[in-house]
Amino acid sequence: MRPWCIFGDLTEKSKTFCFTNHPHSPKGIDAQDAQGGVAISPPRFDRGSIDISQVTCLEQRTAADCTAPLSTGMSEPLESPPSGFLTAPVEIRFRIYYEVLVKETPVNFGIERCHLDAPLVRKPQGLSSALLRVNKTIHQEATRILYAENLFQFPDAYCFRQPEGDCFSFYSAVPYVAPFLQQIGLNARFLRHISINFPKSFASRRPPVLQAAFIRVLELLKESCTDLRTVEIVSETPNGLLPLENIEQAGQMLQTLHAGGLKDIPSIEKVVLVHPDHPMQEQISASCEALRQHAPSIKWTVQRTKTPPMTRTSTSYLSYI
Numbered sequence: 001m002r003p004w005c006i007f008g009d010l011t012e013k014s015k016t017f018c019f020t021n022h023p024h025s026p027k028g029i030d031a032q033d034a035q036g037g038v039a040i041s042p043p044r045f046d047r048g049s050i051d052i053s054q055v056t057c058l059e060q061r062t063a064a065d066c067t068a069p070l071s072t073g074m075s076e077p078l079e080s081p082p083s084g085f086l087t088a089p090v091e092i093r094f095r096i097y098y099e100v101l102v103k104e105t106p107v108n109f110g111i112e113r114c115h116l117d118a119p120l121v122r123k124p125q126g127l128s129s130a131l132l133r134v135n136k137t138i139h140q141e142a143t144r145i146l147y148a149e150n151l152f153q154f155p156d157a158y159c160f161r162q163p164e165g166d167c168f169s170f171y172s173a174v175p176y177v178a179p180f181l182q183q184i185g186l187n188a189r190f191l192r193h194i195s196i197n198f199p200k201s202f203a204s205r206r207p208p209v210l211q212a213a214f215i216r217v218l219e220l221l222k223e224s225c226t227d228l229r230t231v232e233i234v235s236e237t238p239n240g241l242l243p244l245e246n247i248e249q250a251g252q253m254l255q256t257l258h259a260g261g262l263k264d265i266p267s268i269e270k271v272v273l274v275h276p277d278h279p280m281q282e283q284i285s286a287s288c289e290a291l292r293q294h295a296p297s298i299k300w301t302v303q304r305t306k307t308p309p310m311t312r313t314s315t316s317y318l319s320y321i
Contacts, residue, residue: 093138147188147191174217177220181224189226194221197234210257218262229268235250247294259296
């Protein structure tokens, strides 16, 4: 596994004008003087090249002189025209971005340790993210497709809970989303499809209650992911148990998730509860049908699958043009 690398906005490299290539340029300016910003001794010129009385010393140049463009006697474009890939029609470019940056399966993340201060890593999946480093224009065009058209699946991390009443203190799982959102910064506004695990507290004998850390995750999604369309909630647990076999309790947890933050994210169009496949096919089918009756709103749906699917509604790359 390798760290999830996020490329921010590319900045244009500073341009350095080489005076020694100009026919009227002073010679003998060494690198130390040019880089150190110290006063430069009077320039030496080729004998008979120009009238030295017409030369303005570097120390005497005003701010306006320094910012004014050098006159070369011929008109030059301020910016180079697009060349190569950027000359292709925008529809073709966006189609290429889609082919190399969008996966039909979720983009999976993992953590080397299970607690909240562990680094978040992306599993190798063949994403051609090097494309984002070509230049600033391509970075700006391709970044939105990368984040908007992929389904990002997050693992759980464990946070320490203080004892309540006579209960022992224990570790509880919350979706490990915050590090990713912090790394991608403003690009979080492009995210449309994410996948998280079903809250582990469904197994409690008490009425289901969302942990404060889980609620903070939902609040963070609301604040950062302003275009979030689909939330997948995967019900499969690491120990292979059926987390939703208690339909009544699972239905209460769906209501708790809805009231705990999902209903407050106005951009959400669909919440998909992914029920894992199981040898007990008839029982699973009955569970899915029963859970549909407990759905908190018409945006919720339940589906059975062997693996977490790609549930996003694909948006044509033309919509980004």
